[in-house]
Amino acid sequence: MSEISERVARALDDPENWPRDPKEAVALQRRLADRVRVEPLDVDAVRLVAGLDVSYATDNTALSAAAVVMDVRTLEVVESVAISSEPSFPYISGLFGFRESPPVLEALGQLKVTPDVYLCDGFGLAHPRRFGVACHLGVLLDLPVVGSAKSVLFGRHSVPGEERGSWTPMVAGRSEVVPDSFALADQGKEVLGRVLRTRAGVKPVYVSVGHRVDLDGAADLVLRLSPKYRVPEPVRHADKLCGEHRKAVLAAKEGRTD
DNA sequence: GCGACAG
DNA sequence: ATCTTGTCGC
Numbered sequence: 001m002s003e004i005s006e007r008v009a010r011a012l013d014d015p016e017n018w019p020r021d022p023k024e025a026v027a028l029q030r031r032l033a034d035r036v037r038v039e040p041l042d043v044d045a046v047r048l049v050a051g052l053d054v055s056y057a058t059d060n061t062a063l064s065a066a067a068v069v070m071d072v073r074t075l076e077v078v079e080s081v082a083i084s085s086e087p088s089f090p091y092i093s094g095l096f097g098f099r100e101s102p103p104v105l106e107a108l109g110q111l112k113v114t115p116d117v118y119l120c121d122g123f124g125l126a127h128p129r130r131f132g133v134a135c136h137l138g139v140l141l142d143l144p145v146v147g148s149a150k151s152v153l154f155g156r157h158s159v160p161g162e163e164r165g166s167w168t169p170m171v172a173g174r175s176e177v178v179p180d181s182f183a184l185a186d187q188g189k190e191v192l193g194r195v196l197r198t199r200a201g202v203k204p205v206y207v208s209v210g211h212r213v214d215l216d217g218a219a220d221l222v223l224r225l226s227p228k229y230r231v232p233e234p235v236r237h238a239d240k241l242c243g244e245h246r247k248a249v250l251a252a253k254e255g256r257t258d
Numbered sequence: 259g260c261g262a263c264a265g
Numbered sequence: 266a267t268c269t270t271g272t273c274g275c
Contacts, residue, residue: 055267056265059266091264091265091266093262096264100264100265121264121265122265123264127264131264150264150265154264243267
């Protein structure tokens with residue numbers, strides 16, 4: 001059994017990790033948020049990154065999760081895993097981790113290789129209680145996790161330049177576009193994440209720390225993983241894989257009428 | 259009380 | 266997230 005499998009099993013098997021209603025979930029987030037650690041990440045030392053994503057059926061009765069491990073330097077897929085399951089928690093903005101983590105953990109448990117860093121399709125610290133899904137997975141596994149989201153949930157920010165690589169800080173506060181977020185950050189406002197232009201002239205992505213990384217390292221990594229498309233490659237591949245997997249499972253089910 | 263609200 | 270055709274632009 002790999003090192004990841006053991007961590008996954010510990011996380012999934014502990015009933016304390018899986019509240020059955022939103023009220024308990026919020027309370028648990030507040031407790032787990034204290035365990036998040038921000039620390040430097042040497043991106044040059046990173047080799048394998050696992051992109052994570054989940055695809056849901058329209059009727060909300062089925063889902064598929066995928067983990068795609070890529071070599072940061074060559075952007076080649078080293079290993080990919082997809083699993084199917086059923087939703088165990090409703091989608092509630094702010095409680096995303098409770099819905100997304102179980103299937104993602106299940107997929108990670110089947111990995112043979114050991115990624116250096118994990119990349120989530122969602123937020124980390126840029127969250128009302130500083131506990132987005134990237135923090136959630138990071139704390140449950142105590143492994144480095146980065147969050148990269150496609151839209152904003154929480155945080156004020158200005159618009160970065162149009163060229164690839166330009167960015168602006170996201171500071172604490174209700175989601176809103178402000179004239180100059182660098183000025184706000186200089187005023188001592190808590191920096192929660194970074195609005196990063198991964199592709200010239202295209203809507204930016206929102207990067208934040210999940211666990212055991214820092215914002216500079218997280219943004220550096222996301223930019224390196226997005227040489228051509230807006231969404232970083234490992235997440236892009238995981239998105240495609242879990243979508244295909246879910247459809248394949250559905251087709252197989254209908255074919256057998258059981 | 260009202261509006262906002264990752265995937 | 267998912268359901269969907271065409272369409273605008275590099």
